[in-house]
Amino acid sequence: MWNLGSLEAEVMDLIWSATEPVSVRDVTGQINASRAQPLAYTTVMTTMFKLFRKGWLERDKRGKQFVYAxxxxxxxxxxxxxTQVLGSSADPEVALLHFVEGLGTERSTALRSALHRLPDADEPETDLP
Structure with missing residues (x-):
């Protein structure tokens, strides 16, 4: 992900997959379940705190620990x-063209479907079905 380190991205993937806020201990356990070399609790805690400071996570105090979402x-x-990346292009139309050219069939179909669901910019919106 944009401006995330590999461990930060791994933590975000786990937190996005969770159905409720998670503790550092929860995330540490999940990360270490798939690693040959386990990470220290403090490493995961520092990473989650950095994600909180960067604005990726929110946290609440539950008992003696924080839980993150x-x-x-x-x-x-x-x-x-x-949107941010596209906004950094000198020529957004060319950037979009390159992006679309790189899409496979499945993603091209998904893009077309999403575009068809948008209201037409040239037609006023109506409440009619």
Whole structure:
């Protein structure tokens, strides 16, 4: 993900997959379950605190520990990052063209479907079905 280190991205993936806020201990356990070399609790704690300071996570105190949740859903985050990257282009139309050319059939179909669901910019919106 844009401006995230590999461990930060791994932590965000786990937190986005969670159905409720998670503790550092929860995330440490999940990360270490798939690693040959386990990470220290303090490493994960520092990473989650950095994500909190960067605005990726929110946290609440529950008992003696903090629990963390994403500030925004994964798809909303991806859309925001795509908008930021596109905004940094000198020629957004050319950047979009290169992006679309690189899409496979499945993603091209998804893009067309999403575009068809948007209201036409040239036509006024109506309440008619």
């Amino acid at each position: 994403p500030v925004e859903a994964r798809d909303a985050c991806v859309a925001r990052l795509m």
